[in-house]
Amino acid sequence: DSGVTQTPKHLITATGQRVTLRCSPRSGDLSVYWYQQSLDQGLQFLIHYYNGEERAKGNILERFSAQQFPDLHSELNLSSLELGDSALYFCASSVEPAGEQFFGPGTRLTVL
């Protein structure tokens, strides 16, 4: 158990819908990262927050957005969902931006 929690574990929804994925980092970790794992694209970095502020953006679509709240949990919002958004979404946390990243168990999103 890494100490990073993600909810929900599974999510099934329809095209065009909007969902919110939640991540709670390890106690004391200020950095939160989001990654997408899909069969065709592999593991791709989406976005990094540090202590509530966005630090870096990767291959994140405009339909996706994220935020980190004062209690340091983070949410990834996915809207206007398409079939191709079906993937595993991982959250990771670290004490500081250059620190070891600890991964959560992931949320499996299925878009029908």
Added chain:
Amino acid sequence: GDSVTQMEGPVTLSEEAFLTINCTYTATGYPSLFWYVQYPGEGLQLLLKATKADDKGSNKGFEATYRKETTSFHLEKGSVQVSDSAVYFCALSVYGNKLVFGAGTILRVKS
């Protein structure tokens, strides 16, 4: 841009066989290098890491050496077990903001 290339799988071995999974990288800066492991239905776990040239990372019998001259970080284990069956990812980080992963290599160990 930064990228990681690792050998395609699946790699199928018998128990107690020697394991090598090749990994090479391209980076614009001076990266830290990592091997992560993903067991079925679970998230990624850090297996080992190396932060500078000639460093050797090791954990649970696995080893990898940071070779700057060949831009490589090959994973090795002298004697694999069935419990080592998993997906192994090589990754790099340059500025600490993100991990760049390879495609992953499936390892299957038969008893």
